[in-house]
Amino acid sequence: MSALVLTGARVSVDDVAAVARAARKVEIAPDVIGRLEKARKxxxxxxxxxxxxxxxxxxxxxxxxxxxxxxxxxxxxxxxEGRSGAVGEALPVETVRATMFARVAMLSVGGSGLSPAVFVALVNALNAGVHPVMPSLGSIGAGDLVLMTTLARLLIGEGEADYQGRRMPAAKALMMARLAPVTLAPKDGLSLINASSVSAGSGALAVTDALSALAQQQQAGALTMEGIGANRTILDPRLHMARPAAGQQEAAKVLHDLLARDEVPAPTTLQDPLSIRCMPSIHGGLIEAIGQARQAVEIELNAAADNPLVLSDDEMVLSTGNFHTAALSLAFETLGLAIAQCAAATAARFIQLTGSGRNGLPKYLSPVGGASAGFVPLQKTATSVLAAIRHKANPVMLDFLAVSEGVEDHAAQTPLAVAKCAGMIVLWRRLIAFELMAAAQAVDLRERLTLAPRTAAVHTAIRALVPALKEDRPLGIDAEALHAALAGGNWPPALAPADLVQKQV
Incomplete structure (x- = not known):
């Protein structure tokens, strides 16, 4: 993988994911150093x-x-030292790397006045895989400075670091990586910490995961339509042009392409339940919310969010509120609600598939009938997961108190809004796994059904991990295996219309 060259512009959520998760190296364009030197002067x-x-x-x-x-x-x-008040479980290394890269991207825009040598040291630490141990609790979204102190202290050789999978004193980690601690010039410490880099970095990863889960959700929805014998005329483009709601036409097109075949089977019903019939509008709303979150994150990644801000061309230094991320927090609150709505429809389709029998499917999707429980016990688990998602969907951005003697009397709780959204994606994938399992079973139980090429590939991928249910067995184990594949990058990428989903947002 080629190095990512920082120019001070056009950093994307995909760039953050590549650096944070695939250890992509970062290089600094000469113009960036010149910009930093001018601001410092x-x-x-x-x-x-x-x-x-x-x-x-x-x-x-x-x-x-x-x-x-x-x-x-x-x-x-x-x-x-005085602001090193973060506590709690340490953030995952990929989140810390995303945070480090987010701060590097913001600093490369200029305006901080940070000493160029300190900037280079931060990039070198990122490339060397030297990461601060960063506790998860301490930011209220008015800048992430309490969390970010761990990053600044790492560069001066203080605190703890994670290096090569081991936790050790920061000074030792720098020494092992053949890096030297830096000396801070005036304002350098504040320049490193007074920005919302934790929010922006973790937000970029959440957006990336939401895009991936959306592609998998579209697959699951399409396979459900196959298994339940849905009326696919709902995907007719003319219907969605008549009410061009946000993302609806794009969502319908992905489902249409997943189900594309030479001969379209006759529908088994005039109208399906709303969780099936309204998938394009439900998924469309989510597409719109992901796009808004992505835009909000990328604004932060490519912005000078320092306080105070150095206006180099005007030779001025002015105080700002650019570290405050109300719009970013709102975008993730909205994304969380969109995920919850989509997850509720996922759970509803699962219950439709696994209930008393619809469109000729056997009760509980059990091939043996009688007292067989089939898939119906998983309805409780699905409901439990959905309840956890709905709980996380409750807004947090209004939960703040005035601190610092009333000087800081407003906050956006952005890290918490992002974190709960990321947690919702994890839970949502569990429901997607349930729907994929049930839809595959429905397909197997429907006689003389020929799948579309792409839904056939989805079915094959499921069956490579989870065999068809022939008699009652512990389905929770199967659900875990499928969820691990969806969440861990082991789901065949050729199946996901990721390129099309990316264009949607």
Missing amino acids: VLDQVAASGQQIYGLNTGLGANLGTSVEGDAGAFQRQLL
Whole structure:
């Protein structure tokens, strides 16, 4: 894989995923260093003029009115030590890598005044696989600075690091990777931490996962239509042109393409239940929400979100609120609701497939009948999973208190909004696994059914992991195996209309 060259523009969620999960290397374009050097020069000149600059010659938060005298570099270390208040379970390495790359991308835009040598050290640590151990609790979405202190402290050789799968002192990790700790110049510490990089990085991974799950959901929905004998005239493009709701035409086209064949079977019913008949509009709403979340994340990745901000061309340094991510939080709250709605339809289709028998299917999808439980016990599990999703769909962005003596009296809870959305995707994939299992069983039980080429490939992939149900057995084990394939990247990529889904957003 070729290196990703940072230019200060056009970083995408796909770039974040490649660096975070596939260890893609990062290179720095010469223009980026020049941009950083210019901003640093302006910052130093303005500071020398005696202007008050937040976090350089003033305290932070409630200490805004306190002047900083003496060694300004030592104050940068002090502000890191004083804000190292994160607690809780450590974030996964891929999330930390996404955070590191998000901060690198933001800094490359310019405007921070960060010393170029510190920027290079951050890129080198990322490329070397030296990651701070970053606790998960401490940010309320008005910048992620309490979490980000672990990253800044790593670069100066303090705190703990994860290197080559081992947890160790940061100084040791840097030494093993043949990297040297940096010395912080005025404002360098604040420049490293005062941005929403945890939110943007983890948000990029969540968007990537939502796209993948959506492609798998479309497959499951199409196979359900095959297995239940659905009336596929609902996918007629003219119907969706008549009401061009967000994403609806695109969602219908993916389902239509998955079901495409030379001879279209006659429908078994005039109208199917809404969870089947309205799939294009349900999935379309999700497509729109993913697109909004992606746009919100990529705005952050390609923006100068520092406070204060160095306006190099104007030779000015101004305080901002650019670290505040209300729009990003709202996008993920919306995405969570769209996922919950889609998951509810998934669970409804599963119950339709596994119930008393619809469109000629046997009760509970059991080939033996009688007292056989078939798939019906999994209805409880599906309902349990859906309840967990609905719980996570409750909004959190209004849950904040005024802190720092009222100076910081608003917050967006963006990391929590992103984290719960990511958790919903994990649970949603479990429901997708249930639907795939049930739809495949329905296909096997429907006589003389010839599948479309693409749904046949989906059916084959399921059967490679989960055999058809011939008598009652522990289906939870099968569901776990299928979910692991969906979530772990082992689902055959040729089956997913990922390229088409990507175009939709």
